[in-house]
Amino acid sequence: MAAIRVLPDDVTVDSRPGETVLDALSRSGFGYRTGCTRGGCGICKVDLRQGSVSYTAATVSDQVLPPDERAAGTCLSCRAVPDGDLTIELRNERLRRLNPYLTARFESTTKKQVLRNERKRPWE
Amino acid sequence: MGVMRLGYVHTRVTDLDDARRHYGDTLGMKAVHTEADRVYFKAWDEFDHHSVVVEEGGVGLVKMGYKVATSDDLDLFERRAQQFGCLTERMSRGDNVGIGDGVRIVLPSEHVLELYNEAEYLGSEVGLVNPAPFPRHLVGVGVPRIDHCLVTAEDPDTLERFFSEVLDFRAAERVVEDLDGGGLLGSWMSCTTTPHDIAFIKGPNGKLHHFAYELSDWYAIKNAGAIFTMDDVPVDVGPTQHGITRGETVYFFDPAGNRNEVFSGGYAVFPDTPTKTWTVDQLGTGIFYIGRELSERFTSVLT
Numbered sequence: 274m275a276a277i278r279v280l281p282d283d284v285t286v287d288s289r290p291g292e293t294v295l296d297a298l299s300r301s302g303f304g305y306r307t308g309c310t311r312g313g314c315g316i317c318k319v320d321l322r323q324g325s326v327s328y329t330a331a332t333v334s335d336q337v338l339p340p341d342e343r344a345a346g347t348c349l350s351c352r353a354v355p356d357g358d359l360t361i362e363l364r365n366e367r368l369r370r371l372n373p374y375l376t377a378r379f380e381s382t383t384k385k386q387v388l389r390n391e392r393k394r395p396w397e
Numbered sequence: 398m399g400v401m402r403l404g405y406v407h408t409r410v411t412d413l414d415d416a417r418r419h420y421g422d423t424l425g426m427k428a429v430h431t432e433a434d435r436v437y438f439k440a441w442d443e444f445d446h447h448s449v450v451v452e453e454g455g456v457g458l459v460k461m462g463y464k465v466a467t468s469d470d471l472d473l474f475e476r477r478a479q480q481f482g483c484l485t486e487r488m489s490r491g492d493n494v495g496i497g498d499g500v501r502i503v504l505p506s507e508h509v510l511e512l513y514n515e516a517e518y519l520g521s522e523v524g525l526v527n528p529a530p531f532p533r534h535l536v537g538v539g540v541p542r543i544d545h546c547l548v549t550a551e552d553p554d555t556l557e558r559f560f561s562e563v564l565d566f567r568a569a570e571r572v573v574e575d576l577d578g579g580g581l582l583g584s585w586m587s588c589t590t591t592p593h594d595i596a597f598i599k600g601p602n603g604k605l606h607h608f609a610y611e612l613s614d615w616y617a618i619k620n621a622g623a624i625f626t627m628d629d630v631p632v633d634v635g636p637t638q639h640g641i642t643r644g645e646t647v648y649f650f651d652p653a654g655n656r657n658e659v660f661s662g663g664y665a666v667f668p669d670t671p672t673k674t675w676t677v678d679q680l681g682t683g684i685f686y687i688g689r690e691l692s693e694r695f696t697s698v699l700t
């Protein structure tokens with residue numbers, strides 16, 4: 274399990290092994306600007322500030338994520354799987370709380386406030 | 398007789414197995430021919446060899462094929478395309494599996510369009526003698542046929558002129574900046590009796606917005622939407638109704654991120670049907686008559 278910290282909102286969510294960055298965030302009730310969610314359009318690009326990701330869940334086309342962009346820290350979030358804890362930064366937007374009822378943990382690191390639900394997460 | 402219809406769409410996909418599952422199991426097309434890096438699919442109510450080709454490597458549109466009635470049409474359209482200033486080349490039987498000789502044209506929008514008048518005949522899945530209304534063993538959505546493509550173009554005006562002057566398409570509906578001679582932002586053009594066989598909206602050259610399958614009715618559209626959820630297909634918009642063309646629709650993405658559509662309804666057009674006009678301030682209503690809002694995703698996701 275890796276922690277994904279999202280800037281500029283400074284929210285941290287957990288990700289399950291093999292899960293993409295986008296999936297982990299939406300499983301925790303968060304959304305941001307996305308398109309095809311299948312690696313084809315590039316709309317979901319974010320900047321990788323710390324840590325690294327792999328594209329193991331599916332093939333990613335160089336056409337969508339050119340190697341130089343990837344090397345410069347662009348992360349195609351709908352296909353990127355965290356290698357470990359990481360920090361990403363959204364491009365000109367804020368995280369949206371789409372499902373306020375979700376039970377997954379998220380943590381606002383600025384407020385040092387941890388919202389944790391009673392319900393045990395099944396993967397723990 | 399001219400251009401008869403959209404015959405095939407050839408797209409790139411990142412993973413052939415994923416594409417096979419999507420176009421084969423979810424949409425219910427039949428794989429009629431397979432090569433190392435591509436699969437050719439046919440829908441059940443189509444007669445010619447194939448209508449969708451998926452090729453591994455990248456995303457987006459490789460080319461669109463439109464079938465013309467005669468080989469004289471090929472000569473005519475080739476000549477007119479050259480006069481229009483387009484690059485053309487001849488293609489020969491077998492360049493595309495199951496497709497005869499033809500003319501390849503690079504459109505003013507940089508898309509590649511192929512015209513051909515012969516294709517290997519495979520027949521529909523219900524035959525021609527006392528045919529059943531649909532085959533018994535359809536899989537997934539069970540799409541009967543492909544219907545149209547929507548692409549983006551930097552200069553819709555020139556592309557509309559190309560389709561009308563070179564290929565005799567007629568604009569069924571247009572979107573303009575304003576009614577007093579404002580610039581063209583999109584055009585839905587017909588060579589059949591349906592309101593669009595090709596459509597384009599302003600945007601980058603060479604990109605695919607979507608290609609569409611025709612379904613029988615609204616009920617089929619709704620069921621397709623449910624199947625997309627069962628198969629974890631990301632739905633972009635719908636089920637809803639278009640203002641432009643009046644068709645019912647679900648937009649969704651294939652596993653490489655190319656947008657597809659299932660479409661039903663719409664109205665009939667004839668050579669003397671007048672063109673309808675939408676003003677850009679009503680574009681949201683034009684595209685989604687119910688909802689009246691363009692999502693950012695709808696306007697920005699292209700492959």
Ligand code: FES
Pocket residue numbers: 307308309310311312313314315316317318337349350351352654
């Ligand atoms: S949402 Fe289209 S590439 Fe990620």
Ligand SMILES: [Fe+2]
Pocket residue numbers: 545547607609658660
């Ligand atoms: Fe369409």
